[in-house]
Amino acid sequence: xxxxxxxxxxxxxxxxxxxxxxxxxxxxxxxxxxxxxxxxxxxxxxxxxxxxxxxxxxxxxxxxxxxxxxxxxxxxxxxxxxxxxxxxxxxxxxxxxxxxxxxxxxxxxxxxxxxxxxxxxxxxxxxxxxxxxxxxxxxxxxxxxxxxxxxxxxxxxxxxxxxxxxxxxxxxxxxxxxxxxxxxxxxxxxxxxxxxxxxxxxxxxxxxxxxxxxxxxxxxxxxxxxxxxxxxxxxxxxxx
Amino acid sequence: xxxxxxxxxxxxxxxxxxxxxxxxxxxxxxxxxxxxxxxxxxxxxxxxxxxxxxxxxxxxxxxxxxxxxxxxxxxxxxxxxxxxxxxxxxxxxxxxxxxxxxxxxxxxxxxxxxxxxxxxxxxxxxxxxxxxxxxxxxxxxxxxxxxxxxxxxxxxxxxxxxxxxxxxxxxxxxxxxxxxxxxxxxxxxxxxxxxxxxxxxxxxxxxxxxxxxxxxxxxxxxxxxxxxxxxxxxxxxxxx
Numbered sequence: 001x002x003x004x005x006x007x008x009x010x011x012x013x014x015x016x017x018x019x020x021x022x023x024x025x026x027x028x029x030x031x032x033x034x035x036x037x038x039x040x041x042x043x044x045x046x047x048x049x050x051x052x053x054x055x056x057x058x059x060x061x062x063x064x065x066x067x068x069x070x071x072x073x074x075x076x077x078x079x080x081x082x083x084x085x086x087x088x089x090x091x092x093x094x095x096x097x098x099x100x101x102x103x104x105x106x107x108x109x110x111x112x113x114x115x116x117x118x119x120x121x122x123x124x125x126x127x128x129x130x131x132x133x134x135x136x137x138x139x140x141x142x143x144x145x146x147x148x149x150x151x152x153x154x155x156x157x158x159x160x161x162x163x164x165x166x167x168x169x170x171x172x173x174x175x176x177x178x179x180x181x182x183x184x185x186x187x188x189x190x191x192x193x194x195x196x197x198x199x200x201x202x203x204x205x206x207x208x209x210x211x212x213x214x215x216x217x218x219x220x221x222x223x224x225x226x227x228x229x230x231x232x233x234x235x236x237x238x239x240x
Numbered sequence: 241x242x243x244x245x246x247x248x249x250x251x252x253x254x255x256x257x258x259x260x261x262x263x264x265x266x267x268x269x270x271x272x273x274x275x276x277x278x279x280x281x282x283x284x285x286x287x288x289x290x291x292x293x294x295x296x297x298x299x300x301x302x303x304x305x306x307x308x309x310x311x312x313x314x315x316x317x318x319x320x321x322x323x324x325x326x327x328x329x330x331x332x333x334x335x336x337x338x339x340x341x342x343x344x345x346x347x348x349x350x351x352x353x354x355x356x357x358x359x360x361x362x363x364x365x366x367x368x369x370x371x372x373x374x375x376x377x378x379x380x381x382x383x384x385x386x387x388x389x390x391x392x393x394x395x396x397x398x399x400x401x402x403x404x405x406x407x408x409x410x411x412x413x414x415x416x417x418x419x420x421x422x423x424x425x426x427x428x429x430x431x432x433x434x435x436x437x438x439x440x441x442x443x444x445x446x447x448x449x450x451x452x453x454x455x456x457x458x459x460x461x462x463x464x465x466x467x468x469x470x471x472x473x474x475x476x477x478x479x480x
Contacts (some may be wrong), residue, residue, distance in 0.1 A: 014259030080353035108359050109346035113320035
């Protein structure tokens with residue numbers, strides 16, 4: 001009987017853990033997927049089979065391999081952040097395949113950390129999808145309001161990658177329609193661009209002003225802070 | 241001028257990232273602190289100076305070293321999860337010391353991931369402190385209720401380490417006084433013991449039954465799930 005090891009690659013090149021690396025080297029076959037992120041540079045000294053979105057969603061190729069031999073699946077961020085991987089994990093478990101998860105550095109904890117905001121003081125995380133015809137949800141706008149006085153981590157669509165500028169613009173447009181005072185011109189907004197990379201860029205400012213800042217290439221993430229502890233405020237001041 | 245690099249060690253031995261390891265090897269001096277966790281096994285092939293709680297809270301020894309040379313501080317989990325490190329970071333920035341943060345695998349994202357629960361569906365994280373004379377807060381009990389239908393990650397006091405059994409017992413005792421139906425006998429509770437380690441143990445069950453389970457050595461963490469997606473439910477079933 002085989003096994004399936006999900007291994008988190010973390011938030012950028014170099015964020016794979018020693019344990020993850022060891023497992024990937026030990027397994028008979030190594031797969032990876034990058035369809036919602038950039039392609040990571042990885043040098044395992046061995047072949048890595050890159051899967052496309054369809055192969056991940058169907059899951060057959062992985063499950064079949066894992067029912068015969070030990071298989072590692074390398075996933076950007078934390079390997080269980082996306083539902084598709086949970087589905088694959090459940091399918092493997094149902095078939096009696098031994099499954100393990102080697103957690104990775106996740107954007108969920110990295111963004112608060114980089115900003116100097118307390119993880120304890122975040123409410124529900126939201127994400128902004130690209131508006132499509134007949135699909136322009138506003139729930140994330142209201143969730144930011146409902147989280148207050150807690151902070152909100154706002155993740156952005158990855159297909160294609162949404163910039164923080166576009167995200168803030170969408171939030172401001174909803175504000176103009178809904179007028180609940182959740183993202184006014186004056187609302188403090190923080191942007192973390194390329195979290196974890198050597199050219200990570202962090203900037204905080206009022207929504208109206210910051211929305212035209214050049215943050216450089218994606219990925220970007222947004223935080224809308226709630227009530228700030230004085231140390232959190234001091235930290236954000238360094239990025240304003 | 242020196243520099244200060246905060247490096248996350250992650251949730252257990254082997255969870256340091258390649259980038260963290262590289263930075264620690266590059267720096268002139270390497271410090272570590274383990275006063276709220278177990279001592280990590282680390283083989284950097286060089287001296288690591290272990291700091292006690294007092295030295296971390298005062299921060300002088302680190303700040304002085306970092307104003308002259310490049311200094312790495314190794315911290316369990318993610319390096320910015322605790323306020324003491326944020327304080328040190330701010331102090332260093334005020335003095336013009338170059339500061340960087342190499343994020344680590346955090347219990348905040350690892351526990352949801354190991355359980356197969358969606359990170360998006362968690363509300364505010366709470367923690368249970370040891371009850372002391374004139375200090376028996378109940379806010380965490382009410383926060384679990386307020387988070388519903390979102391899940392709640394419940395972290396446990398580390399000084400000394402609180403077991404999940406003690407945590408659940410404290411929650412049940414508050415329930416008996418407050419009677420809000422937040423942690424009844426029947427409430428589903430999940431326990432993750434030794435997250436990330438090779439003998440990680442995960443168990444889900446009703447509060448009254450699970451509170452006498454032997455989870456083995458600490459660290460333990462608790463999750464009180466809210467409304468479950470069918471895939472989340474299926475995942476928790478594997479651990480019941």
